Amino acid sequence: MTNLRIFFIGGYISYRALFNWMAPALYIPTMLGAPIFQILFFAYIGRYAQVQNDEFFVVGNAVQLSAMAGIYGMAMTIGGERWTQTLSQLMATPANRLPLFLGRALPLIANGIITSAFAFAVGWLLLDVTIGAEQLPALGVVVAVSAFACTSLGLVIGALGLRARDVFFLANLVVFSLLLFCGVNIPLDSMPGWIQAVGRALPLTHGIEAAREIADGASLSEVSDLVWTEFFIGAAYAAGAFVLFKLFELEGRRRASFETI
Amino acid sequence: MSVLRLIWAGWKFHVKSLTLSGFFILTSVIQPIIFASVAYFMFEAGARAGTLLYVALGAGMMGIWSSTLFGSGGAIQWQRWQGTLEYCIAVPPPFLLVIVPLTLATATIGLYSLSATLLWGWLFFDVPLSVADPMAFVVALPVTVIGLGLLGLVLASSFILYRHANALSNLLEYPVWLATGLLVSLSLLPAWVGPISWVLAPTWGINALRESAIAGNAWPEIGMCVLLGGVYLVIGHFLLQHFERLARERATLSLT
Numbered sequence: 001m002t003n004l005r006i007f008f009i010g011g012y013i014s015y016r017a018l019f020n021w022m023a024p025a026l027y028i029p030t031m032l033g034a035p036i037f038q039i040l041f042f043a044y045i046g047r048y049a050q051v052q053n054d055e056f057f058v059v060g061n062a063v064q065l066s067a068m069a070g071i072y073g074m075a076m077t078i079g080g081e082r083w084t085q086t087l088s089q090l091m092a093t094p095a096n097r098l099p100l101f102l103g104r105a106l107p108l109i110a111n112g113i114i115t116s117a118f119a120f121a122v123g124w125l126l127l128d129v130t131i132g133a134e135q136l137p138a139l140g141v142v143v144a145v146s147a148f149a150c151t152s153l154g155l156v157i158g159a160l161g162l163r164a165r166d167v168f169f170l171a172n173l174v175v176f177s178l179l180l181f182c183g184v185n186i187p188l189d190s191m192p193g194w195i196q197a198v199g200r201a202l203p204l205t206h207g208i209e210a211a212r213e214i215a216d217g218a219s220l221s222e223v224s225d226l227v228w229t230e231f232f233i234g235a236a237y238a239a240g241a242f243v244l245f246k247l248f249e250l251e252g253r254r255r256a257s258f259e260t261i
Numbered sequence: 262m263s264v265l266r267l268i269w270a271g272w273k274f275h276v277k278s279l280t281l282s283g284f285f286i287l288t289s290v291i292q293p294i295i296f297a298s299v300a301y302f303m304f305e306a307g308a309r310a311g312t313l314l315y316v317a318l319g320a321g322m323m324g325i326w327s328s329t330l331f332g333s334g335g336a337i338q339w340q341r342w343q344g345t346l347e348y349c350i351a352v353p354p355p356f357l358l359v360i361v362p363l364t365l366a367t368a369t370i371g372l373y374s375l376s377a378t379l380l381w382g383w384l385f386f387d388v389p390l391s392v393a394d395p396m397a398f399v400v401a402l403p404v405t406v407i408g409l410g411l412l413g414l415v416l417a418s419s420f421i422l423y424r425h426a427n428a429l430s431n432l433l434e435y436p437v438w439l440a441t442g443l444l445v446s447l448s449l450l451p452a453w454v455g456p457i458s459w460v461l462a463p464t465w466g467i468n469a470l471r472e473s474a475i476a477g478n479a480w481p482e483i484g485m486c487v488l489l490g491g492v493y494l495v496i497g498h499f500l501l502q503h504f505e506r507l508a509r510e511r512a513t514l515s516l517t
Contacts, residue, residue: 029432037435044445051307176295186302
């Protein structure tokens with residue numbers, strides 16, 4: 001019961017503190033405004049370079065945008081504790097670390113899904129994209145799995161925040177790198193082999209591929225391999241993050257580095 | 262002479278201190294390289310040929326805009342957080358002359374972006390680095406940086422009136438990349454974007470760099486950059502006066 005309370009209530013409070021939910025002036029430009037322009041930017045480059053159609057860019061970027069909340073959010077949840085000098089108190093609590101940090105991840109997954117849904121809606125409204133209504137539930141599943149996988153990658157970055165001082169730098173680097181490695185705006189098979197190999201080991205790549213096939217009319221069962229691969233990649237990152245949390249917590253206690261800014 | 266000395270000393274100081282910031286190095290070097298790579302691959306996969314230098318210059322200019330936007334947009338708020346805003350306003354020189362070197366420095370840091378994307382493109386994507394009119398290019402580069410730096414002054418003095426300036430910065434990065442034609446021809450965009458692009462220095466800056474590097478006459482674009490820089494200076498001056506008066510009246514200088 002205590003773990004459930006930590007998971008749900010702790011996660012909710014952390015999320016409110018993190019994104020300042022109640023301030024639309026902050027939330028709307030960052031989480032909803034910027035994605036509109038990201039989609040338009042890449043769709044217009046696509047038109048200018050004469051590569052792919054609008055649907056390719058809307059689907060790629062809409063799924064990629066589900067990563068933003070998970071990666072930045074998880075990085076900030078640890079970096080923010082360090083910045084406000086509350087990381088030591090957090091590490092001193094007897095709370096189970098698994099619900100403590102997974103509880104913080106859950107609202108971010110939900111946030112990623114909302115951002116992604118909004119991005120799809122923008123693509124449909126502003127660009128030449130039509131996705132059948134019957135495809136939306138399957139698309140929702142793929143986005144949810146991708147958001148989970150990206151939040152797991154965010155957990156790894158958050159764990160590194162127990163050790164590294166400037167985790168925001170790393171979060172920025174990872175979010176931008178996903179644009180390059182995951183086939184968000186470029187067909188993956190037109191990239192060099194090593195980029196494809198790195199991309200296949202990252203969250204998003206399989207999710208985007210599945211979402212594109214669904215947008216083209218495939219059913220969820222037809223892309224189940226891709227969806228499961230995305231899920232297992234996310235699970236692997238989450239497991240890795242948990243190991244890193246334990247390792248860096250011990251290391252932080254030994255080196256007394258939780259308060260270092 | 263003392264004005265020039267003040268601007269020079271302030272600019273040098275801020276360039277040095279910004280160079281120490283990991284965030285700025287990311288914004289100025291790594292982010293443009295990633296965007297340039299994405300753009301190179303997109304253009305290579307696409308049907309439009311012979312545009313890689315066009316892409317390299319555009320991606321570099323994207324970095325200059327990002328560093329100006331995030332550096333200048335939060336410049337006054339940053340001084341406030343550091344507790345140095347009162348000193349900046351209390352010193353004998355006008356506040357304008359204290360802030361201008363900082364906004365110029367944020368645009369100057371963006372030169373790392375341009376160098377990085379050109380070098381990256383040359384090393385890995387066979388981007389030709391020959392410049393058709395070196396004289397015009399050498400003039401266009403600093404004029405563009407100064408134009409963006411003065412646009413940064415407008416951002417610095419207007420964003421401070423908005424509590425969530427960082428959110429505004431997040432919002433404005435992509436639209437300006439798009440509306441100033443850094444990687445996309447403006448002719449593809451809706452007609453109403455045209456007038457917006459004309460009042461933004463990056464539009465003329467990137468055109469000046471491309472005209473001088475690829476072919477053509479860059480001097481009209483250089484002239485537009487200078488003209489817009491002057492307009493930004495005047496707007497920034499009045500906005501700063503407005504901010505300073507409000508802050509003194511409401512005693513909000515040191516509020517964080």
